[in-house]
Amino acid sequence: MSEFNSTNFEGQQQEGFEYGSFNDTNGFFNNQTYSSNSTYNNTNNGTFTADEETVKIVPTSFYTPFIYGAVLLIALFFFSKYYKQQRIKQLSQLRSIFDEHDARDLYFEIKEMKESEEVKVHDKVLKAALLNRGAENIRRSFKLKELAPQVELLYKNGSIGEDYWKSFQTEIKVTEAEVKECIIEAENLQPGWPQLFLQLCQEICFNQALQRRYNSILERKNTCIKEWDLDIDGDGHMVTKKDEKK
Amino acid sequence: MSILYNENSKMISVAQPDEATEIFAINVAQINKLSKSIIAESNPNFTPKPNDNTTAMIQKMFQTGITKMKEQKLNDALKSISLAIEMATRNRSPYEAFALQLQELQFMLKHKIDLELVLGKPMDALQDLEMLMGTGLATPDVFIRLTDALLKLGQFNEATAVCERGLSLSPNETKLKALILQCNRLLAEYNGDI
Numbered sequence: 441m442s443e444f445n446s447t448n449f450e451g452q453q454q455e456g457f458e459y460g461s462f463n464d465t466n467g468f469f470n471n472q473t474y475s476s477n478s479t480y481n482n483t484n485n486g487t488f489t490a491d492e493e494t495v496k497i498v499p500t501s502f503y504t505p506f507i508y509g510a511v512l513l514i515a516l517f518f519f520s521k522y523y524k525q526q527r528i529k530q531l532s533q534l535r536s537i538f539d540e541h542d543a544r545d546l547y548f549e550i551k552e553m554k555e556s557e558e559v560k561v562h563d564k565v566l567k568a569a570l571l572n573r574g575a576e577n578i579r580r581s582f583k584l585k586e587l588a589p590q591v592e593l594l595y596k597n598g599s600i601g602e603d604y605w606k607s608f609q610t611e612i613k614v615t616e617a618e619v620k621e622c623i624i625e626a627e628n629l630q631p632g633w634p635q636l637f638l639q640l641c642q643e644i645c646f647n648q649a650l651q652r653r654y655n656s657i658l659e660r661k662n663t664c665i666k667e668w669d670l671d672i673d674g675d676g677h678m679v680t681k682k683d684e685k686k
Numbered sequence: 687m688s689i690l691y692n693e694n695s696k697m698i699s700v701a702q703p704d705e706a707t708e709i710f711a712i713n714v715a716q717i718n719k720l721s722k723s724i725i726a727e728s729n730p731n732f733t734p735k736p737n738d739n740t741t742a743m744i745q746k747m748f749q750t751g752i753t754k755m756k757e758q759k760l761n762d763a764l765k766s767i768s769l770a771i772e773m774a775t776r777n778r779s780p781y782e783a784f785a786l787q788l789q790e791l792q793f794m795l796k797h798k799i800d801l802e803l804v805l806g807k808p809m810d811a812l813q814d815l816e817m818l819m820g821t822g823l824a825t826p827d828v829f830i831r832l833t834d835a836l837l838k839l840g841q842f843n844e845a846t847a848v849c850e851r852g853l854s855l856s857p858n859e860t861k862l863k864a865l866i867l868q869c870n871r872l873l874a875e876y877n878g879d880i
Contacts, residue, residue: 542713549689550698550717562696568720571781572713636731643734646784648716650791653820654775657813665809668841676807678839 534607538583543569543576544618547625567629574622574641575648580615582645584608689714696721716780723779734783744774748794755801764801770794792823799831808838826852826859833865842873 501507547569554561591608594600626637665672671679688701697718700706706714724732751766771794778787795814802811812835818828829852836845846869852862 539709540707542707542710546689546698546710546713546717550691553691559691560693561691562721562725564724565691565696565698565717565721568717568724571720571724572717575716576713630730633731636733640732640734640781643782643784644720644780647778647780647782647787650784650788650821651775651780652712653817654791657817660816661809661813664812668839670809670839672809676802676810678806678808 531606531610534603534610537587537607537611538580541576541618543573547573563629570622570625570629571637571640571644574619574626574637575645577615577618577622578641578645579649580611581619584612584615588612696725720780723781727779732781734781736782736786737779740773740777743777744770744790747773748797751797755797760801760805764798764805767794767798767801771798788821792818792821796827803831803834803838806838808835811835812839824855826856826862828852829855830859830861830865833862833869837865837869837872842869842876845869846873 547566550561550566550569553559554566587608591600591605595605622641623634623637626634664670673679689698690701691698698714698721700711700714703711747766747770751763751770754760754766755763771791774787774790774794795818799811799814799818802808802814811831815828815832815835819832829848833845833849833852836842836848846866849862849866849869853859853866856862
């Protein structure tokens with residue numbers, strides 16, 4: 441220790457340190473070493489000479505871990521159930537992008553009518569209602585696919601809120617589930633039909649769209665006549681001022 | 687919203703028509719049309735294949751119209767072609783191939799529009815042209831006829847807009863170029879510029 445100190449002393453003296461400060465440090469160092477020795481002795485004495493403490497062994501049941509596990513699982517189960525309920529509640533409160541699903545409601549109403557046996561509903565009427573429901577789902581899935589890039593862009597730009605984005609995502613999932621449900625119903629109605637069912641639904645969807653456009657011609661014609669203030673006779677000819685004078 | 691079922695006609699109807707929404711009524715009509723078609727179909731695994739009998743009937747009616755048109759009986763020709771279109775929209779099953787139905791309707795509508803324009807029925811022609819545009823047929827021919835119909839109806843602003851739209855899609859169309867000049871001249875006359 442003395443050698444070590446003297447070496448340091450010489451070295452630090454060369455660097456211009458004050459003696460006083462070095463001595464103080466040295467003294468402290470020595471004291472520290474000394475006291476640590478005394479502690480070591482005491483510890484030795486304490487560890488090896490004190491009476492050994494008696495360790496109590498509490499007997500536990502073999503089932504205790506299982507009970508712990510069961511409690512944990514039950515707690516998790518109830519938590520997930522509560523969480524799911526809350527999530528479904530939140531999602532159901534979101535506003536739908538589409539109007540009411542009348543095609544689905546009508547199908548269930550006809551199905552209920554058939555099952556109640558109050559009136560004898562023809563099997564093919566139920567089939568027609570299911571095809572109409574399937575066609576509506578196809579229409580919705582097409583609309584959602586068309587809208588998807590624009591909605592995504594608007595969401596990224598911050599032009600639409602979180603609520604609309606969530607309702608859009610939910611709508612996609614709901615439509616997919618609806619299509620799957622229709623396929624199951626088709627299988628129940630006529631085994632082996634689902635493959636043809638989807639193809640038929642697609643054709644029906646397009647044809648119904650064409651029919652709706654064709655049916656709107658008369659209404660649009662009347663609106664145009666009213667808005668442009670035109671005078672048209674029953675044959676569709678324009679009535680000019682000369683004709684009016686006649 | 688509840689519905690009623692008629693066991694004899696096998697049709698459904700809205701229990702309270704005053705309370706029914708337009709979409710609900712459309713759905714009821716669609717189901718009825720589908721029911722009618724499916725009940726008439728004996729094959730349970732029916733396919734989208736077009737009905738040959740209906741096709742033959744429509745073609746026959748349309749051919750009658752074309753023959754009368756060649757004979758210069760334009761009013762009768764228009765009636766026959768209109769009937770053929772009605773037949774196609776009413777008698778064809780909703781599950782029959784859409785591609786064929788669309789093509790058929792577009793073809794017949796083109797002839798109907800020409801006859802309507804010749805017979806001086808621009809409003810009817812305009813509606814049929816809007817229908818054609820709605821089916822995705824945006825060719826220069828449609829824009830030329832649409833401009834013509836609007837000019838006959840005295841809607842110069844709309845006619846100019848349609849003409850410009852047509853020119854944006856086919857900039858080298860000579861008839862459209864001539865029509866836009868006519869639109870501008872008529873619009874100027876209407877505004878008292880000349």
